[in-house]
Amino acid sequence: MASSQNAQLLPGTLLLLILKSLGRGPLHGYAIAKRIKNASDGIDIEDGSLYPALNRLLVKGLVQAEWGTSENNRRARFYRLTPQGRKYLEAETREFNRLIRRIQLAMRTV
Numbered sequence: 001m002a003s004s005q006n007a008q009l010l011p012g013t014l015l016l017l018i019l020k021s022l023g024r025g026p027l028h029g030y031a032i033a034k035r036i037k038n039a040s041d042g043i044d045i046e047d048g049s050l051y052p053a054l055n056r057l058l059v060k061g062l063v064q065a066e067w068g069t070s071e072n073n074r075r076a077r078f079y080r081l082t083p084q085g086r087k088y089l090e091a092e093t094r095e096f097n098r099l100i101r102r103i104q105l106a107m108r109t110v
Contacts, residue, residue: 009043012092012096013096014045014049014050014053015053015056015057015092016089016092016093016096017036017040017043017045018032018036018050018053018054018057018063018079019057019062019063019081019085019088019089019092020089020093021035021036021039022063022079022080022081022085023081023086023089025080026078026079026080027078027079028068028070028076028077028078028079029047029050029051029054029076029077029079030070030076031070032045032050032054032079033045033047033050054079057079057085058079060088061082061084061085062081062082062084062085062088062089063079063080063081063082063085064079064080064082065077065078065079065080066078
């Protein structure tokens with residue numbers, strides 16, 4: 001079985017993880033990836049996946065971005081949830097949790 005570091009995310013879960021990580025306030029890309037890794041016990045989000053996902057969220061109006069200075073004094077783009085993004089996160093989290101419960105039920109009974 002694969003370790004958590006090599007685990008593949010289910011389709012759509014990267015966007016949810018990014019939005020959830022922004023639920024407590026604005027973060028820059030590296031901080032988003034770090035928060036996801038820490039919260040998940042090791043899921044690594046590579047730049048090649050993270051930044052295209054952030055751009056998709058920007059285009060959809062689910063996040064906004066502005067330039068600022070990171071904790072180590074570097075210029076960084078900080079992302080934050082929009083009200084639309086917060087509503088989307090809540091609805092998609094409910095649907096995701098329903099799906100997980102159905103999968104768990106099937107795994108017990110199949």
